[in-house]
Amino acid sequence: MSERTVSTAQRGRMLASTIGKPVLFAVLMWLASAAGEISIPGTPVPITLQTFVMMLAGLMLSWRQAGSAVVLYLAAGAAGLPVFAGGASTAALFGPSAGFLIGFLPAVIVTALLRGKARLDSAPHAALTAVRYFGASLAGNLVVLYLFGITIQSMVMHVPFTTVAIASMGFVIGDVIKAVVASLAATGLAKLF
Template structure:
């Protein structure tokens, strides 16, 4: 027995199904993340960007399958050398030719987008600000779990030093991004209902 799913914002705004629509939505989601990745506050070892805002919005708007695909496409584009990552870079290596300490955060994006998309589709959490914020907060735990694990592996940081490098500088900004996204989604739904 399958559980009912709620329509995504993208499906509501573009109801005609098809491969072309899905491809454009996936491409658009990847492009949005690439665009906001360029808004960067350089910080070592992991820069502060707007990527997580876009990752959460893409997942919520597209749903879990297309959200995952959009972020997988984003990673593939960067891995292929396109300048889609922060600082206009397009490789999993940093300037010194070493694997990026931020790679764990990047690799988490498809899974975080899929999780927020799944929560939205199953529970319609994107219709109200509190629900949207809750879905995005849960997905943020995935981002931090991947990111901190990788950061510890490549830098050897542990305990408080790891949290100082990979968590503490991001908490306020991520709270603001979740708050903004949690307001944008219900607002977009209100506009969609008027159409």
């Protein structure tokens, strides 16, 4: 093979990887919402595994790829495909869970930007990577996502911010557990991505 052929083949693999990873994570977000939901009394937003998939995307992809995955997912729902929790589509972008859906984008980007580079050359470095990943997951998927979600839900439902915030606290324990699992999984899979 000539150098030109090799570089063309390499470019093809890079392009497939660049496009394929966001598509994969967009599909995983849909599967996470299709897998089922758990309702929390006092809030119209259900628990799904979407935030777990978002944490993984933010920890395993570049911020552009992670953001692209979320944009693809949101665009599919906006186009009318039943990809949101409960098989919802476009209407969900204007209802009580709109802030959480819209907040997915800045949340995943913040997570990806804060995670830093994985260092897996020793057990202490791997442990520090997992801790850093955990912190990035909390900053993006708890702080940023909840800020968007609670603020917009408060406005849509005409309910005080603090009331929505208190009702949303039922999600925090589950999201912290998801952050622990996602951080450990992403650290273990860092060499693959």
